[in-house]
Amino acid sequence: MNKSLLILFLFFISGNLYAAESMRSCMLLPVTDGVDNKVGFQVFENIENYIKDGTWCTYKSNSELINILGQYSKNLESHLNNKDVLKVVADKTKAGTLIRISLAIGANSSDVRVEVIGENGEDRYFKEQTLLKTNDSLVISQTIKNWLDIYEKTIPYSGRVKGVLGDQFTIDIGKKSQIYNGSEVVIERPTNKRQHPLLKEVIDYQTEKIADARVFDVSDNQAQARVLSYEGNKKLRLEDWVKVRAVESRKAVEQVSFDNKEDLEFGKLGSIGIYLNIGSGSVSQSGTAEKSMDGLLIGGDLEAEIWATRNWWIGLDFGKKLGSYSKDIGTFTDESNSTDNSSLRLKIGYKYLPMGFFYGPQVDVYGGYGNYSYGLNTNTADNFTTFTFSGLLLGTRGSIPIYEGMRMYMLIDFLLTSSYKEKVRIFGADESSSNYRLEFGGQYVYETNITLSAGLQILSNKANFNGTTKEEQFKDTSAKVGAIFTF
Template sequence: MKILSIFFIFVLMAPAMASHSMRRCMLLPVKDSVGGALGYKVYEEVERYLRSSQWCYYRPNSEIINILGNFKRNLNEHLNNPDVLKVVADKTKAGSLIKVDIENIGKGVIAQLIVIGANGRDIYFKEKLQLESNDAVVIGQTVKNWLNLYEKSIPYDGRILGILGNQFTVDLGKDYGVFVSDNVEILRPVRKKKHPLFKEIVDWETEKLAVGRIFYVSTTQSQGKIDKYSTRKRVEIDDWVLLKKSEEKRKSDLLRLPYERMDENKKYSFGRLGTVGLSALLGSGKVSSSTGSATNNMSGMLLGVRIHGELWATRNYWGSLEISSKFGTYKQKSGTLGTSTNSASNSIWKIKGGYRYLPLGFFYGPQLDGYVGYAKYGYGLDNQSADKIGDVSFSGIILGGKGSLPIMKRYRAFLRLEFMLTSSYSEQEVLYGEDESSSNYNVEIGGSYKYSPNMSIEGGIDFSSNKAEFTNGRSITLKDTTFNGGVRFNF
């Protein structure tokens, strides 16, 4: 039990990032000296640029409005407070806080751009210029030019989100111009160098860790494999990733994106809300009834169907509903029974909610699920009071875990373990009476093949056992072994 508890603690833990990527941007309210009339127009110009840029994962202004609601009075003073800026960065997960100040001077303005780090203190970039125009478009274009220069000074293309063995996930994808087979270099920042007078970050000292290759790409994330280590140190979350291809090659790759997306949209429509699956069931069932001095056994083949639906609140939190039903005939295998056959109608329904931990931070990589829920196992056997066999059920709170791992392109394997924390036994007609204790466990091993982005073919083998014990050594045990195969659709 102690080992199981440790397992679930591990499953429910998610890695926390030590800092935020410089490519996650937040535009702070633009300060001017004319009551915000000019600042708002400049803000719109710069925000439009950030939303469409390839290098910045822009955090929209709606998030900062809620955060700065407590600082309405003297907002400009608060935006100069490093502690307030750190709160903004932490809440929005932004690593680059973009601060624009405009000062009117007669016929022109003095425009200033400062890019501040996630700690609210580090200055990554700073420029100031006197313009002879107070046109918002001209001022906005000046700020955009500065931001283009800032982008070139960011010392990495992406950062490691997750690592498992020699595989890693990085926070950049097709939108940034990453494609399958791209080569990458992984670095670790050792020290940042500040200008002795202006206190700006002017350089970074890094250590090369490894080189690798990208093998899977989505819109905003990629998955790769390390080919060679350059040091004895292992890659960790937040290490830097550099794309090893020329600027010309990167630009030509970006030109491919609109055409590839057009082709993808013609072929597929990716589901984002969850999955629904339908499986055929074939297996065997067994019931053992013990009176203390003698044991009667019956078993037989079972056929049935299972429907399973899963909804995703986020890519980590999910809920599911499972309903299955099997039918067949049991025959006497041992013992002394009044009737040698018995019709069986077994059913299961489960409702579950859980957390999905992604070791690589990548949805299509390895997955570890931990969940709780409620389940009921019904065994619809004809009542044979003399033989102590009949219609019984087991129900209670369930606790489980599931691990899923990609083993080849399009293929996954999984293992699921589940048991009842509070098993409750009931009878339709009196056979044994009230139980002293009851237990349940369920194990499933299987795999799936991704036939298309919206459909998977899956199969596996499922073992379930329910047992109730009574006074004087009496007990009843029901076990099922089921092979399942079917399809699952995204929606």
């Protein structure tokens, strides 16, 4: 650590570094860009003005501290990653959260990373990262603003109790935070903070309800309220959390005039996954006689997604497998048969983010159309031709981080209305048919826009008949290895 930073640290170490400052009291750290900090400075100015003009955060600025840190631009990023330095900065500015933005400027791209750090220099309340194909500071700034809007929704309280006199108390937010006379609020007390054991990220808070109250006086930056009823025997304390009821929040939003409201525009963003698929496949027929074939199948998959919004997306999956089946059990006129299998899935899905951002767990629910074709060489004596299963697709996919940069995932989908067809009439119309696909595996973020993926996939399609052959089933089990490219 540089001498000046060391002196700064020793000077403030006597202060209370563990004072519980509000998460709605924030400071923006200097922005580094890995080059000459020209873009970083422009982004800093844009975001600083955005925070100052907003209502969710009371901005804490200290020009002297910024100037000291700014003198060490060559190794500033390493200092900003030092928890002890961050604790000093938070203590000096009385900030409950520190917004850390780091940029990696390339020839025609910018790797953008945003973290919101707690006052102890360690707790991480929010993290997002993406690769933009531009060095435009306005585009970078807008991306960061969007993320900060999302983070604001994860703050577990609207304000905090700053003074108590009997059943009356003072709240540290006012009209600028969209609270008004008559607003009903709930007072809660935090009892526990849960962190992800590997990612060291704050997942959620456990609280106990203390009381219900109503605001009776409001200024720009604080409000007075009176308790209506207590939940139990506990009384109010300083630093208790105050939450404005949802209905009151909506009323507040309706009172705000958006004279310069711009139309919402969603950027083009998505991913393309390219995979090698290798495994075993089998076709079996049962009824008056049992017979089956199996063999090695090799192919590839292409999976594309376009995100229309942060939550809604559309997808297209296409797969192709080639191979040859050989006799397993039963009697055949030809003991082998080559096959050309393909799959197609058109999907529309919704992504749910339990923690509010992409870095945490993700759950997708999707529907659409699915088609699976098994292109065997036609041989009516052995009951083989091209068989197709298609219909309305329904499925879900979930993933969870297990270590920084690594995730586990699992998906399952099926044809809700499976339809069976034959190229040449073999069994005729089916009585019923069914399908399912199960996949699970892991993913590793190799680069900002490249994720390596490996998994195991099980695919089954089955048709039932009334004739001498009662059932025909195709089943594939394969390893799936590839990469996902985001754009």
